[in-house]
Each structure stands twice: as structure tokens, then as C-alpha cells.
Amino acid sequence: xxxxxxxxxSRAAGVSRSTASLVLRGDPRIxxxxxxxxxxxxxxxxxxxxxxxxxxxxxxxxxxGLIVTDIRNPYFAGLTMTIEEAAHDAGYTLFxxxxxxxVERQYMQLxxxxxxxxxxxxxxxxxxxxxxxxxGIIDRSSVPVVQLxxxxxxxxxxxxxxxxxxxxxxxxxxxxxGASTAVLVGGPEHSSARTERIKGLETGFTGSAVAFxxxxxxxxxxxxxxxxxxxxxxxxxxIWPDCIIAYSDAVALGIYAELRRRNxxxxxxxxxxSFDDIAMAELLLPPLTSVSTYPELIxxxxxxxxxxxxxxxxxxxxxxxxxxALKVRASTAQWRPRT
Amino acid sequence: xxxxxxxxxSRAAGVSRSTASLVLRGDPRIxxxxxxxxxxxxxxxxxxxxxxxxxxxxxxxxxxGLIVTDIRNPYFAGLTMTIEEAAHDAGYTLFxxxxxxxVERQYMQLxxxxxxxxxxxxxxxxxxxxxxxxxGIIDRSSVPVVQLxxxxxxxxxxxxxxxxxxxxxxxxxxxxxGASTAVLVGGPEHSSARTERIKGLETGFTGSAVAFxxxxxxxxxxxxxxxxxxxxxxxxxxIWPDCIIAYSDAVALGIYAELRRRNxxxxxxxxxxSFDDIAMAELLLPPLTSVSTYPELIxxxxxxxxxxxxxxxxxxxxxxxxxxALKVRASTAQWRPRT
DNA sequence: AATTTCTATTAGATCGGTCTACCAACTAAG
DNA sequence: CTTAGTTGGTAGACCGATCTAATAGAAATT
Numbered sequence: 001x002x003x004x005x006x007x008x009x010s011r012a013a014g015v016s017r018s019t020a021s022l023v024l025r026g027d028p029r030i031x032x033x034x035x036x037x038x039x040x041x042x043x044x045x046x047x048x049x050x051x052x053x054x055x056x057x058x059x060x061x062x063x064x065g066l067i068v069t070d071i072r073n074p075y076f077a078g079l080t081m082t083i084e085e086a087a088h089d090a091g092y093t094l095f096x097x098x099x100x101x102x103v104e105r106q107y108m109q110l111x112x113x114x115x116x117x118x119x120x121x122x123x124x125x126x127x128x129x130x131x132x133x134x135x136g137i138i139d140r141s142s143v144p145v146v147q148l149x150x151x152x153x154x155x156x157x158x159x160x161x162x163x164x165x166x167x168x169x170x171x172x173x174x175x176x177x178g179a180s181t182a183v184l185v186g187g188p189e190h191s192s193a194r195t196e197r198i199k200g201l202e203t204g205f206t207g208s209a210v211a212f213x214x215x216x217x218x219x220x221x222x223x224x225x226x227x228x229x230x231x232x233x234x235x236x237x238x239i240w241p242d243c244i245i246a247y248s249d250a251v252a253l254g255i256y257a258e259l260r261r262r263n264x265x266x267x268x269x270x271x272x273x274s275f276d277d278i279a280m281a282e283l284l285l286p287p288l289t290s291v292s293t294y295p296e297l298i299x300x301x302x303x304x305x306x307x308x309x310x311x312x313x314x315x316x317x318x319x320x321x322x323x324x325a326l327k328v329r330a331s332t333a334q335w336r337p338r339t
Numbered sequence: 340x341x342x343x344x345x346x347x348x349s350r351a352a353g354v355s356r357s358t359a360s361l362v363l364r365g366d367p368r369i370x371x372x373x374x375x376x377x378x379x380x381x382x383x384x385x386x387x388x389x390x391x392x393x394x395x396x397x398x399x400x401x402x403x404g405l406i407v408t409d410i411r412n413p414y415f416a417g418l419t420m421t422i423e424e425a426a427h428d429a430g431y432t433l434f435x436x437x438x439x440x441x442v443e444r445q446y447m448q449l450x451x452x453x454x455x456x457x458x459x460x461x462x463x464x465x466x467x468x469x470x471x472x473x474x475g476i477i478d479r480s481s482v483p484v485v486q487l488x489x490x491x492x493x494x495x496x497x498x499x500x501x502x503x504x505x506x507x508x509x510x511x512x513x514x515x516x517g518a519s520t521a522v523l524v525g526g527p528e529h530s531s532a533r534t535e536r537i538k539g540l541e542t543g544f545t546g547s548a549v550a551f552x553x554x555x556x557x558x559x560x561x562x563x564x565x566x567x568x569x570x571x572x573x574x575x576x577x578i579w580p581d582c583i584i585a586y587s588d589a590v591a592l593g594i595y596a597e598l599r600r601r602n603x604x605x606x607x608x609x610x611x612x613s614f615d616d617i618a619m620a621e622l623l624l625p626p627l628t629s630v631s632t633y634p635e636l637i638x639x640x641x642x643x644x645x646x647x648x649x650x651x652x653x654x655x656x657x658x659x660x661x662x663x664a665l666k667v668r669a670s671t672a673q674w675r676p677r678t
Numbered sequence: 679a680a681t682t683t684c685t686a687t688t689a690g691a692t693c694g695g696t697c698t699a700c701c702a703a704c705t706a707a708g
Numbered sequence: 709c710t711t712a713g714t715t716g717g718t719a720g721a722c723c724g725a726t727c728t729a730a731t732a733g734a735a736a737t738t
Binding site for chain 2: 046048049050051052053055056061063066070071072074077078080081084085088093094095096097098105108109112113114115116117137140141224253254256257279280282283284285
């Protein structure tokens with residue numbers, strides 16, 4: 001029941017360990033007759049290549065790390081899927097950690113991944129990551145890191161949607177509907193993405209007839225529960241906006257539910273619009289107006305960036321913004337002033 | 340720019356490599372004065388523990404592997420989240436691969452994970468896994484494997500919902516509505532889960548007034564696109580069931596969409612019921628009747644099982660079935676005969 | 679005082695690969 | 709015949725930890 005090593009293989013094939021190793025890596029110096037013999041021995045003995053051992057001499061481990069907050073949000077699930085695909089296609093195996101938006105958890109995950117000698121890390125930072133210790137482990141090991149969707153450091157690569165543009169597009173659409181008040185609901189309070197989306201909304205609404213006050217917006221967790229809670233908080237303050245802008249589609253789901261609980265009909269009594277445009281947005285009733293932020297593109301771009309940086313660590317930090325696109329649907333199209 | 344090793348640390352602290360190693364692992368034989376000195380040196384030099392090196396001597400790598408088909412299905416996302424949590428809490432780092440239900444891809448992922456010396460693997464098998472090569476790598480390395488939600492081998496541990504019971508519960512509910520015909524839509528054709536659900540439906544429907552013919556069911560991919568396609572295939576054959584049973588909630592989403600495209604109102608013109616009960620089921624319009632199969636429980640149970648087996652590989656293969664629970668909602672409650 | 683036990687520490691083998699440097703045998707060129 | 713080059717292969721150091729067996733010195737026991 002002992003492990004079969006290259007040494008066992010080489011003995012069985014009547015060659016040296018070095019030769020077996022060369023066969024393993026397809027070195028052209030080894031003639032076919034020899035390599036066939038070695039490969040036969042491998043098959044017969046049931047040899048399993050030990051990457052960890054190989055990694056000790058080579059400088060790379062052929063593993064990457066990915067830390068995201070929560071894949072029950074389909075936006076992050078899509079992002080995760082493309083990143084895994086890119087990593088797999090490039091020959092890497094992927095460590096994954098879900099931080100649940102907790103810095104402490106995220107820190108532990110970063111730490112163990114670095115200890116496992118990952119060649120690079122995709123990080124969707126938990127809110128609060130700008131605080132000290134998160135960076136500590138990153139630059140102690142000088143492992144390449146690409147920030148996804150949110151950022152906390154200017155010195156690390158970043159790929160995300162152009163949130164400001166997304167906010168502007170949404171604002172323009174909402175004001176074109178003739179709404180007079182709009183409010184933002186949901187999203188983690190201090191994340192860069194939320195700040196940028198608010199900025200986009202504000203600039204988009206200036207000069208329009210819509211009153212938008214960012215200080216009235218309700219920050220919450222980025223999921224349906226957050227949406228319900230956020231919209232409740234707004235309405236219970238006596239604020240009755242014409243249009244509710246959800247921080248994300250995940251949040252919008254909760255907003256729909258809470259509105260209905262209060263006998264309000266989304267798309268008729270109040271418009272709802274959102275960010276992300278996950279597949280579900282189109283299937284909801286009413287279909288949800290949303291600004292698409294293309295998680296697949298972000299993932300693909302991030303993978304390119306990280307692989308490039310692994311090849312050349314001296315590269316300048318890059319920021320790559322993905323252009324959003326507004327998808328107008330019935331949740332806002334049918335809006336009209338309350339009678 | 341070179342890596343700091345335990346050797347560097349020990350020299351800086353004026354002790355031997357062995358002593359530094361003992362400090363690292365908190366061995367009680369080392370007095371505090373010494374270990375403080377060593378820990379100080381570690382902090383000053385920016386030492387990073389190299390687990391791969393440690394793994395070469397120890398027999399474990401403190402990593403686990405998880406292979407699932409697609410986390411854009413919230414059911415699998417939930418399963419994945421709990422497994423990651425359990426792994427993390429037990430001190431393991433998790434490799435993740437998404438097979439996209441392709442055996443070839445799954446095989447490659449199994450192979451690299453085994454080569455990375457994982458201590459155990461959670462496997463949600465791709466359809467078609469019963470075929471030879473998938474097992475090859477598993478028993479060549481004799482790595483513990485727990486099958487999730489579907490199975491292809493009796494010799495490996497398995498945790499999943501009690502699909503037969505789930506099918507029965509659904510069938511009983513549907514016949515209690517007074518429906519006269521029901522059809523199953525969606526799901527990967529040869530998966531164990533689908534076979535079992537059909538079996539449950541069949542036994543549940545026998546003796547009732549409902550005509551259920553499994554051979555009329557439309558097998559598809561397990562997502563919304565599959566649901567749309569499946570229901571289209573059924574209706575285009577001229578079959579007009581009273582109740583459509585979706586293979587999963589993900590499939591049901593597509594069924595809702597396709598029915599509406601044909602100006603049919605789910606819950607009024609035709610009942611819809613489903614398996615899984617993801618969070619979204621309740622938020623749909625109409626809210627979707629579904630049998631909850633508790634992915635969180637499955638994940639937790641699977642983690643327990645795998646960790647136990649790692650501790651004691653001689654354990655008998657176990658099968659653990661999670662009891663389902665029917666959640667009746669408006670998508671079936673309002674059903675009445677077409678006029 | 680001699681022996682035993684205990685404490686703090688260490689040298690050196692080891693895990694399973696890779697990599698450098700070198701070698702032997704044969705062919706080709708001058 | 710000598711020299712240079714090519715082909716096919718190998719010995720042994722190396723990566724960075726762990727682990728076993730051993731040791732020197734102090735304390736305790738006889």
C-alpha cells in the first residue's frame with residue numbers, strides 16, 4: 001500500500017531516476033524506445049505524479065487562489081465559473097475560499113493560500129479590507145493579486161465594471177421615465193463599488209428633475225434579505241420614492257418580495273431598477289431593468305491579467321474597467337405617476 | 340527578494356533548524372525564552388510557512404478537493420458554500436473544480452487534484468461517470484471520495500437527498516390537487532438522482548387518479564435553458580398536462596418563462612411543482628411549490644463523512660440520505676381543472 | 679561520588695521530484 | 709589518427725520542511 005515513486009518506476013524500467021523524470025516531461029533527448037519502457041512501467045505500477053514534490057524545486061506550484069464573498073449571489077457565481085475555467089485551461093488548479101464578507105475569514109484564507117505557495121490570487125475583497133493586516137500577508141510573500149469588482153489598494157491590479165458609467169446610465173433612464181424621486185437600496189456601506197455607483201447616480205441625476213439623495217440610501221448585505229430589510233427601512237421612514245434603485249439584482253429580489261408583502265406592485269406602484277443583470281432579471285415578474293456588468297468578461301480579463309503578471313511580476317499595476325450596458329425591462333418601462 | 344526559510348530564521352535566532360521547527364508547531368519542550376526569540380526572528384524576517392515542504396514529510400497535505408458541475412445553479416452553490424465552510428473550519432484549504440457536467444473535464448480535475456496530494460475529494464459526479472476512467476485515478480491513488488447528490492459507485496461514500504421519498508411526496512400532493520395528468524420536465528437523462536425521482540413519482544402516483552408516464556418526460560440540462568427547452572418539447576408533442584413537475588427549481592425557472600412566452604399562466608393554466616426549494620422558489624410569482632432537499636445538510640453531512648474517513652480509511656462505505664420536506668405554494672395550490 | 683533522569687537542543691536522514699554537470703560511446707570532420 | 713560534436717544517459721546536490729536518534733549539561737537519586 002506504499003506510494004509508487006519515480007524511483008520505483010525507474011528501477012522497474014531499468015533506467016535512472018533522472019531519465020524517468022525526463023520522460024515524464026517529454027524531453028526530446030529520450031528516444032522513443034526508452035520512454036515507452038518507462039511509461040509502461042508507470043502504467044503497470046500505477047504511478048501518480050506528485051506535484052508537491054516537483055514544486056519544491058521548480059519555482060511555481062501551478063495553483064491559483066480565488067477568494068470571493070458569497071457565490072449564492074449569481075453574479076459572483078458567474079464570475080467564479082469563468083475564473084475557474086480560465087485557470088483550468090491554463091493548467092492551474094484553483095483554491096477557492098468564501099469570505100462571507102468577513103475580513104477575518106478572508107485573512108485566514110489568504111494566509112493559508114500563500115502558505116500553500118499559490119502562484120497568484122484573485123481577490124474579491126471583503127468590505128473593510130483597506131485596513132492593515134490584509135495587505136501584510138500579500139506583500140510579505142509578494143504574491144501577485146488581482147482585485148475583482150471592488151478594490152482597496154491602488155498598488156494591486158484591479159478588474160471591475162465601470163460602476164460610475166453604470167450609475168449614470170441608470171440615472172439617465174430613470175429620469176427619462178419622468179420620475180421625481182429615486183432612492184438607492186442595499187449594498188455594503190463602504191465598498192468601492194457602492195461608492196462609485198452612487199457617484200454615477202449623482203452625476204447622472206444632476207440637471208434632471210429627479211431628486212436623489214445618497215444619504216437616504218440604506219446600506220445592507222448584498223443579497224435578498226438585505227433588499228427586503230433596506231426597502232423596509234426606507235419606507236418605514238416615510239419616504240415614498242417613484243423609483244427604487246437596487247444595489248444589485250440579488251438585492252432587487254428582496255425588494256420585490258418586500259414590496260409585495262406591503263401590497264405594492266413593483267413596476268406599477270413603484271419602479272425598480274438595478275445593477276448586474278443576472279440571468280434571472282429577465283425571468284422575474286415584472287422583468288427587471290438592470291445595467292449589465294458582465295461578470296464573465298470581468299473574470300476572463302482578470303485571468304489574463306493575473307497570468308501576465310505571473311509571467312512578468314515587474315509589470316505596472318493595471319486597472320481594467322468593463323463597459324456596462326443598460327437593459328430596459330418592464331420593472332421601469334411601465335412606470336407612471338401615482339394617481 | 341529571496342524566500343525566507345526556516346533555516347534563515349533559526350540562524351537569526353541563534354538556534355538550529357530543528358528547534359525553529361519545534362517552535363513553529365508549539366512543542367512544549369521549548370521554553371518560552373527560546374520560542375519568543377524564534378518568533379521574533381520570524382516576524383522580523385517576514386517568514387512565510389511553506390506547507391508544501393512540510394507536506395513532503397508528513398503524510399497529509401491539509402487540502403481537500405471539491406468537484407461540482409455548475410454553481411450557477413443555486414442548489415449547488417449552497418452545497419458548495421457549506422462544504423467550503425466545513426473544510427475551512429477543520430483547517431483544510433479547498434481546491435474547487437467545475438466539471439460543467441463533462442466527464443472529460445471532471446477527469447482532468449480529479450487527476451490534478453490527486454497529483455496535488457489532496458487528502459480527500461467531494462465529488463458531484465458528471466453524468467456518465469459510471470464509465471471506466473473516472474474510477475481509475477481514484478483507486479490508483481486510493482484517495483477518500485464522497486459522492487454528492489448523485490452516485491455512480493456503490494463502493495464510495497454517498498450523501499444526497501432521499502429522492503424517492505421526495506418524488507413520492509410531490510406525487511401525493513399533485514394527486515391531492517385533483518390533477519389528471521402530470522409530466523416530468525428536465526434533468527440529465529442518466530443521473531441517479533433523476534432515476535430515483537422518477538421512481539418516487541411513479542410509486543407515489545400508482546393508485547391515484549393521475550396519469551404519469553415517465554417515458555414522456557423530457558431530459559435536459561439542469562438549468563433554466565433546459566426547462567424552457569423541455570417544456571417546449573413536451574407541449575409541441577401535443578401533450579397538455581395538468582401539472583408540470585420540474586426536475587429542479589433551476590429548471591422550473593425556465594418552465595415559467597416558456598409557459599409565459601406561450602401565454603400560459605403557471606399556477607392557473609397549469610400547475611408547476613419542483614424539487615430542491617432554493618431560496619428563490621418563494622420569491623417567484625407565483626411562489627413555487629417545491630420539495631426541499633436541503634443542500635446545506637447534505638454538505639455538512641458529507642464533510643463529516645469525509646473527515647471521518649480520512650481519519651479511518653478502513654471504514655465501510657456509507658450512504659446517507661437526507662429527508663426531504665414538501666413546501667406547498669401558489670404554483671400548485673391554485674390549480675383547478677381547465678374550463 | 680556515581681548513576682540515573684530530565685531538559686534543551688541538535689545533526690543528519692528523509693520526503694519525491696528537478697536540475698546541473700558530467701560521462702561514455704559513437705559519428706563526423708580535418 | 710586526433711579532435712570535435714552528438715546522442716543517450718547518470719550521479720548527486722537541491723528545494724524546505726519534519727522526524728529520529730543522539731548529546732551535553734543540569735538536577736535528582738542512590
